[in-house]
Every structure is written in C-alpha cells, then in structure tokens.
Amino acid sequence: MTKLIKYLIFSFTILILLGCQLVYIDKTTETSTNQDIIRKPYAIKLKLDENTIDYYVTSYYRGDDEDKKFTTSHFYSNVHIHLIGNDKEIITGNYHFDMDRYQCVILSYLFINENDEIEEHNPEMFCEDQAHISYTSNNYSHSFTMNFVDVDILESIEIVEFDKHDNKLKIQRIDLNNPEISVFISKDAKDFLINKKYIDKNGEAYYVRKLVNRTEIEGLNNKYSYYPVIGLNQENVRQSIVLRFSVQNEGLAV
C-alpha cells in the first residue's frame, strides 16, 4: 500500500512538472514570435472633419526628415514627452481647436506597413474635454493624452515694453498674416507684456495677458525663443503664429 502511494505521488509530480515545462516552452515561443513583429506607431491622427486633420509624429520617427509622411501640426501646447528607453513613450498636452464648431475628435494610431504604406488602427471618438489613446505590443507601449482647449478669434497681438518705472516704453503690433515673427525687445525695457485680444462666440472681446521679465529672454536660456499663439483668423480658420523673442542688438535673434 505504501509503495502504491509513493508511486502515485511520484507520477503526479512528474505529470505536473511536465505540464509546467510545456506551458513555459509555449510561452517562450509565443514571446519570441511576437518580439519579431513589434511595431511602433508612426503618428497619431486627430480628425475634426474630412478636411481638418492634424498629426502628431511620435519621437521614434521624428528624426526621419527626408522621408516624412506627415509633420506635427502647430496646434498643440504644453506638450510633455516622457520617453523611457526605446520601449515607452508617454505624451500629454493640450490640443487647440474651435470647440463650438467641432463637438468631437477622432483619434487613431498610424503605422507604416512592410510596403511603406500608412495603416490606420482603431479610430476612437472623443466628445468630452480630453482624449486618451494607447497602444501596447509585447515590449513597447505608447500613450497619448490631450486636453481640448477652445480657440476664439484672435483680433490682435501687442507687445508692450515697460521701463524701470513701469511706464510704457514702446508698443509693437504683430502682423497676424505672418506665421513666424521675430520680436526684438529694447535693452532699456524692464519687462514686457504679451497682450492678446480675442473675440468669443458672443462677439465679446477679452484679453489674455502675459508679463515677461526681460531677463527671461536674455542669453542662451531664452525661455521665449519659441512662443506660439493659436487663434482663429477673421475667416474663422484656425492659425498659429510663432513669436521668437530676443533682446535687441544682442546678436542672438533666431
């Protein structure tokens, strides 16, 4: 009887071990097969309507300037990119569009297939204040989260310089038809105001103001060498104007 019990325990142990080994071999084979076909998304497509589509090219493909299929649009702000090695990218930021005109945004990942063609994966529609999509393969993951920000008509941009007694020194009015403008701030200015005038959907004017100390644009640590302003033009078309600030005669104008 004892022999029989020993025999049975032995047989069970052998069977369990064999089972475990089979599962392990199966999983390893599966992993190595999947690793061979890891794909990284080329870009994220943000579609407002058939004629209004923005793209965000992922960091993995950002460097390939020669063969770019899309370029990242200018309608993002406060973009934070968190890269972990080559295997993970987390992007958060704001996406600006006319929320009175478009109620929803369709987001999807774009991939390049073996024939160098674009493949679109699983479009998702978002109608609240935020969109989040993610993609995961075996050893790679990507996450893209955007908060939606409404855009109104941009009526004017003024750059107002103040002297050390806080008196107005100079006003520069920005040409809204030019997509990129260099703005030179006088050496005598203590600080300057970026004064943006918008018109809301009820026709009411409002101002968005930003006061900048001149020291913040001096030298190589210029925090305002790229300052995008997003708004609708008089034809209700979304536009982005990039202001590039530097100190006059500093020789560092971009």
Add this chain to the structure above:
Amino acid sequence: MKRVYLVLIVFVTLFFISSCELVSSTTEKTTTENKTIEYVGVKISILDNFINDPLVDYYYIDGEKGLYIYDVSVKEYQDDSGAQVIEHEINYHLTPKYNCFYITTLIRENGDLKELDSSTATCTDFMAKFSHSIGYGYKDSKVNEKIIFKVNFSFMPNFISYEVIEYDQSHNKLVSKTITLDNISDEYIIQQDTAYCKIIYQYLEGEVSQSDVKIIDHKDIINGYTERFYTLTENDERAFYIIQFKVEPTNS
C-alpha cells in the same frame, strides 16, 4: 486495488479544487476591501520643537481647505507604470516657532472619515524648504489609478508691501499706489477706466528681498477678485490679510 486508486484520485482532485477556491476567494476579498477605501484629503500638522500642541489644517480633494494653505495645484498624468495619477500639490508655511511638521492621510471607509497613516515628524532649520509626499494606488484590478498628496513646506515670508499700478487700454499708466502694513485695508478700489493692473508683491524671505508680479484684468476685478497676503507678526505668529479688489462706482 482499483477502489484505492479511485479514492486517491478523488482526494487529490478535491485537494486541488479546494486550494484553487481558497486562492480565488482571498483575491476577491482583498479587492472588495480596497474598493471601500476612498482617499479624501490630508491633514497637515505643524509643531514646535517640543512636539506638542500642533496647529492643524485640512485639505480635502473636493476643494475645501484650511486658511493657511496658500496655494494648491492638481496635476493629472500617467506614470512610468502606465497608471493614471492625480497629484495634489499643497503649499504650506512653517514659522520659526512651529518648524516641525507631519502629514496624515484622510480616508473614508464604509462612509466613516478616518485617519490613515502619518509621515514621521520632521523639524527643519530656518529657511529650509521641504516636501512630504504620500501616494496610494487603487488596487482594483480594473482601475489602474494612483492618488498622491504632496505638501511643500516653506517658511512664512515677512510682508513688506504691495504696489498696484493701473493701466488703461492703451497701456498708459494711470495711477500707482503702494500699500504697507501701516495703511493696509480689506479692500482696494481701482478706477473705472483701468483696463488691467500690475500687482507687485514685495516680501522678505529670511533676509532676502523678493517680489512677485501679477497681471489682473478689469473683468477679474468685476468678478470679485481677492488677494491674500501672508506674513509673520512681530511675535513670530502667523497672520494673513484678505484684500477685496473693486471698481470705483459710477457717479450717476
């Protein structure tokens, strides 16, 4: 002999089934237990060097907060593990007398408000800045979320003055006025044709003079803008002043 085989096989099978059930029920219990806990806020305690009689303020995630919590920001982001994190960053002042602190998490468990765990009490030298964080992950298998309470401690400044400079729509300076503790009042009246004003807040951080500048729009003031200034008193006690900004009334 066959019967013995059968009996043994039945016993072994029963053993496996019961152990599987045990594992499964334990997991479910943990999940259920975690689901009932809700992190609702944080209690901030500051103490003197003798670690007695703490001064206490509360911060609740629904926005309710103590008077000496001078600034709060809430950030949402994804961390390295892919979890959705909500971080509540709370700014709080110590004083030379009350220079020790600890924070305690507040939870609601089955409807009852309770204190969870506290950080250890830390004392700091004058002018040092400290941060204490407590973070929790919701362990529900379906929800990958975390909540973090980060409390930044710095020393209460010494208020010197605030200056209000009013500008019209063409950016001409209309008037400027400097307010010190000698002429401070609980309201500040701006002119009707003021489009915006600069508020320059000057204070001492230790021995070092500092200033912060804000731009406030006419519309903000119409909507009931208030400013709050914190300061140490002569006896090293805490104090604050709330200034209500208003537009001067029309003559008619």
